[in-house]
Structure formats: structure tokens, C-alpha cells
Amino acid sequence: MSDTIEKVSIIVSKGSLEGVYPALIMANGARAEGIEANLFxxxxxxxxxHRKRIDHIKVATVGNPGMHMATMLGGLPGMSALATHLMERKMANLDIPPIHxxxxxxxxxxxxxxxxxxxVDMFELTKDDFIDEVQEIITVGEFYERAAGGEIIFT
Amino acid sequence: MPTATISGVAVDVNDEGFFEQPDQWTEDMARELAAQEGIAELTDKHWQVIRFMRQEFAEKGTGPTVRVLGKTSGVTVKELYELFPKGPAKMAAKIAGIPKPRGCI
Known part of the structure; x- marks a missing residue:
């Protein structure tokens, strides 16, 4: 077995800010090291x-103990938007780009x-609902074909 | 500290082959360093990136990330990966004779 990583396939299953960023940072970081990368x-x-949702990804303020905030408080209207705004500002200062x-x-x-x-079928979406950078809608079998020979990371 | 002989001159490098002393670097060395990285010929675009890397390092004390390169070097991210397939910031830093940039983005 090789002691270097040549390829990673990263599965993004969550739609929260804290669910999406780690996968993007890992994929981008892989490419920066010359490692082949796929995002699924x-x-x-x-x-x-999603064209209409990509610019509205929010931090989860409920059910997220890492927020160190009372659950009832996290559920107040606008709390998620506020927390997202604060976090986005912090990230912008660190030169971390917005998701889009x-x-x-x-x-x-x-x-x-x-x-x-x-x-995609379950949410009744089509390729047109996605940003142009999305290459293809693929089955799990096709994902494994593309992931062959590399590491698979689930986030 | 390991040394490497490039263009007939001994230079200080780290374990990964990045220069420890950027002022030991010369433009002649870039061609040999590029060849070691699998780049047969340095084009004008390569040189644009290499000079930008050195300028950024001289000003900020650290090499730029791929994102900074894409935004400010005048070469797009897409082109950067075509010029330096094994990672633009990393490869260009090695060829430009500056330490490996550290950063997560």
C-alpha cells in the first residue's frame, strides 16, 4: 500500500454551513496538494x-451543542440567520470564500x-436545478466507479 | 539541514525539497527545479506565477494560497492547475525557491 493519498471522493450529506464547509475545504485542500478529488x-x-439555495446555507442553531446556546434560544426567529452572519464575517476575515x-x-x-x-429523484429535482459546475447526476454504483482506487470520506 | 545541488550550486532545502533561503535562488535554478517537478518548459505564464510567488513572499514572508494566486496573480485558478498540475501553490513555491505556503484554503 502506498503511503501517499492519490485520490479522495468526499460525500456531502448535510445542508448546514458546518456540514458543507469541511467537505469543501478538504476537497480544495486535496487539489492544492495535487490529489485528485470528487465531491458527491x-x-x-x-x-x-442548488441554484436557489446555495447562497442561503445556514448554521444549525438548534440541536447543535457546539453553539453553546440554550436550545430554546437557538429556536428563536432569526437566530440561525444571525449566527450564520457572524460566522460568515469571521470566515471572510480569514479569507475563506463564501460557499458559492x-x-x-x-x-x-x-x-x-x-x-x-x-x-435528486426523492426531492423531485432535475439537472437544471443545480449550478452549472455540477457535471452529472450519478447513481451510487457510478459513484463507486469514480471513487475506485481512492479514499472515500463521508461528511 | 539537508542541502541540494541545483545548477551546480549547493542550497539549503527542507525534507520536501523547498528552499530554506530564498536568496540562494536564481532564475537558472527554476528551470532545473521545474524539470524535477515534471514541467519540461517554463512558459511566460509559468514565469508570471513564479515572479508573483517571490514578490508575495518578499512582501508578506509567506507564499500565497491558490485562491490568492487566482485572484491577484492575473492567472485564473483553472490555468494555474493546467500550469502546475500537482498543486499550483505548492509546485510554484518549490520552483520559485520559497518555503511551502501553509494555509487551508
């Missing part, structure tokens, strides 16, 4: 490539972007 969006992760720009950049690095067919 499934379930709520599809929001991150980040995904466009990742596509430019030559990484593959795919949507999961089962989820």
Missing part, C-alpha cells in the same frame, strides 16, 4: 449545489462535482 452531494447536501465562490473555485481546480440520483 446527497440528501440535504444537495442544497450546496468556493464551489466554483473547486470546480476550476479540476475536481468532479456530482449529485446523487436517489436524492
Amino acid at each position: 452531494f446527497t440528501f440535504f447536501g444537495l442544497d450546496a449545489i 465562490e468556493f464551489i466554483e473555485m473547486i470546480a476550476d481546480t479540476g475536481a468532479g462535482l456530482y449529485a446523487c440520483k436517489a436524492s
